[in-house]
Amino acid sequence: MTSISLKKDSGTQLNADTPCPSCGGISAQIIANRDGKTNETLITVSCSDCGLGRIDPLPTDQELAEWYAKQYRQAYKSAVQPALRHVLRAGRNAQQRWQWLLQNSDGLLNDKLAHSKQSLDIGSSSGEFVYLLHTLGFKAKGIEPHEGYATYARNRLGIDVNNGTLQHCLASELPRSLDLVSMFHVLEHLPEPIAALRNIGEKLKPEGLLYIEVPNALRLCSPHYMFFRAHTLYFTGQTLRNLLEKSGFKIVSHNHDGSDNLNVVAQYVHSHNMNHGSDATHPLVSAQNARQWAPYLLQQLKDGQPMRKWRMRQEEKRTAAQYENGQALLDALYEKH
Numbered sequence: 001m002t003s004i005s006l007k008k009d010s011g012t013q014l015n016a017d018t019p020c021p022s023c024g025g026i027s028a029q030i031i032a033n034r035d036g037k038t039n040e041t042l043i044t045v046s047c048s049d050c051g052l053g054r055i056d057p058l059p060t061d062q063e064l065a066e067w068y069a070k071q072y073r074q075a076y077k078s079a080v081q082p083a084l085r086h087v088l089r090a091g092r093n094a095q096q097r098w099q100w101l102l103q104n105s106d107g108l109l110n111d112k113l114a115h116s117k118q119s120l121d122i123g124s125s126s127g128e129f130v131y132l133l134h135t136l137g138f139k140a141k142g143i144e145p146h147e148g149y150a151t152y153a154r155n156r157l158g159i160d161v162n163n164g165t166l167q168h169c170l171a172s173e174l175p176r177s178l179d180l181v182s183m184f185h186v187l188e189h190l191p192e193p194i195a196a197l198r199n200i201g202e203k204l205k206p207e208g209l210l211y212i213e214v215p216n217a218l219r220l221c222s223p224h225y226m227f228f229r230a231h232t233l234y235f236t237g238q239t240l241r242n243l244l245e246k247s248g249f250k251i252v253s254h255n256h257d258g259s260d261n262l263n264v265v266a267q268y269v270h271s272h273n274m275n276h277g278s279d280a281t282h283p284l285v286s287a288q289n290a291r292q293w294a295p296y297l298l299q300q301l302k303d304g305q306p307m308r309k310w311r312m313r314q315e316e317k318r319t320a321a322q323y324e325n326g327q328a329l330l331d332a333l334y335e336k337h
């Protein structure tokens with residue numbers, strides 16, 4: 001690793017320190033060499049065999065847990081009280097995710113069947129999705145590594161959220177016990193995704209569903225936005241589906257590969273799919289090379305983004321101000337269901 005010049009542009013070939021967590025390959029191309037948030041050295045590479053993006057070297061589970069613990073200690077000293085505006089936005093987001101799932105679960109899940117089904121939201125944050133499923137009649141649980149958020153969700157929303165890491169909390173779930181496992185913006189933080197996905201698969205009932213959302217690493221954004229230490233993996237629609245199939249899942253449905261966030265619903269079928277696809281054309285390197293400030297900002301202006309965001313914030317402030325607390329807000333929001 002030390003022999004690599006950090007000045008080299010994206011597209012430079014290298015042999016990675018850590019094999020690709022999806023296909024095991026070490027041949028790769030550099031996408032970026034800096035942490036977009038801190039400007040520290042951080043090598044992000046694209047796998048030459050399958051196209052998955054990752055930071056190199058990948059941290060171990062242990063290193064990552066320590067890094068998060070440190071970040072969290074710095075960011076929050078005690079329990080978290082999310083702003084009502086945040087609760088409103090996250091609450092609406094949870095509704096959209098649920099609607100998308102209903103329309104894309106191939107009839108395997110529907111409103112009326114929700115009663116007494118077991119769900120687990122991994123990385124439940126301030127708990128809006130767990131609360132929505134609870135409202136719909138699920139036996140809904142969450143896992144949240146951030147102690148402040150987990151405490152908030154338990155004490156203020158009264159939902160069952162376990163504070164800890166995925167590995168630790170999953171261990172207490174019975175095999176083949178869950179009807180639905182959701183993971184929104186979690187998979188891209190894991191260093192050993194196949195082990196984690198198989199572990200999750202073993203906890204799902206045979207007809208159970210895994211619902212995943214990750215950021216699309218090909219989406220339009222500013223040149224600095226993407227690469228930072230918390231994200232270990234970078235997905236395209238294809239590399240996400242490949243990883244799930246390698247982990248023993250069958251894809252039930254997915255959204256468009258050009259979406260800002262990639263959504264997938266999958267079922268665990270145990271088998272290892274040998275005919276997984278691969279992409280050796282380095283789409284992540286091309287996407288990064290195409291990212292420049294001027295076109296990005298122009299596109300934002302053309303789309304009316306600054307104005308739209310400002311209006312959205314005003315509306316969120318007004319609406320959120322009508323409620324005394326997060327639970328009252330979510331109750332009003334989810335009543336319309």
Ligand SMILES: [Zn+2]
Pocket residue numbers: 020021022023024025047048049050051052
């Ligand atoms: Zn690979």
